[in-house]
Amino acid sequence: MIELTGQAYRRGCQVVAATPAGTALDAAVQQTRGVVVRVPVDATPVGAAGYSDDSAFAAQTAFWPLFTALLAVTGACGASGFTPGEGLAGLDAVADRLDEASARCRPAADAYLNPAKSLAVAIAGTIPVVWGAGAVAGVAAERFATMCTGIAATPALSGTLPTAGRFQDRVFEAGPAGAPGDPDDFFRDRVDDAAPVRMYPVLLVDHDDPAAAPQLDRARRTLDALGQSAVGDVTARGGGPVERLAELIAITDFAAAYLALGTGVGPATPGLYSWTEGGPR
Known part of the structure; x- marks a missing residue:
């Protein structure tokens, strides 16, 4: 820069x-x-x-x-379109969308009503593979993977459909990471086996993007063929693209913070680099 x-x-x-x-x-x-x-x-x-x-x-x-x-x-x-004056009123709609997402994802909300808590519970102990259906959702997918790694110390993959589905589906074919090398050895000491870590698909969907529906359908068919079941879709509808992006990012940011708290990682802990050195974002 x-x-x-x-x-x-x-x-x-x-x-x-x-x-x-x-x-x-x-x-x-x-x-x-x-x-x-x-x-x-x-x-x-x-x-x-x-x-x-x-x-x-x-x-x-x-x-x-x-x-x-x-x-x-x-x-x-x-x-x-965010011109000075009246054009910036569009930011009010973005702020309202963020407020709504914050209310849904607040700490006091029960897990079954809180999409961020539900997502954090689902991906805990896994390596999330986050796919975005639609251009906006693709941006949110990359953000979520970054937050999982940087905030919750959880490795994650991300991509935008359909490209991600063509290449990243290979990670599901490989099976759980850390699985024992010889599953047929009946007499081995299983106490020493490392607990396998499996890949877990997560779908972020921008339902107002015309390309999202066919991308989502193809991704689900691909996952079904691989015996995978994706996390209940994190979705956004209505308003402009920035509003939908705000909703997807808000929910997944909350999920990353809940994941960090649930796994004992402090989400507010500074990293090794300062802001001026291009560190924590």
């Missing part, structure tokens, strides 16, 4: 960036006389004086401040 900023400046292009104050990108854009839209995310290096758990959590959950700023920037450039 810093290199791209320099290249744009040398070619006479003005750079606009959404970034926390104090980052290398902030400094680079200012040096090239660009425009910086600063977002309220802590940029204090890990281990520095004053670095707290709260600021670490802010760095890990910086997606929405950055995303909102980028929507404003693209709108001002005419690249999206």
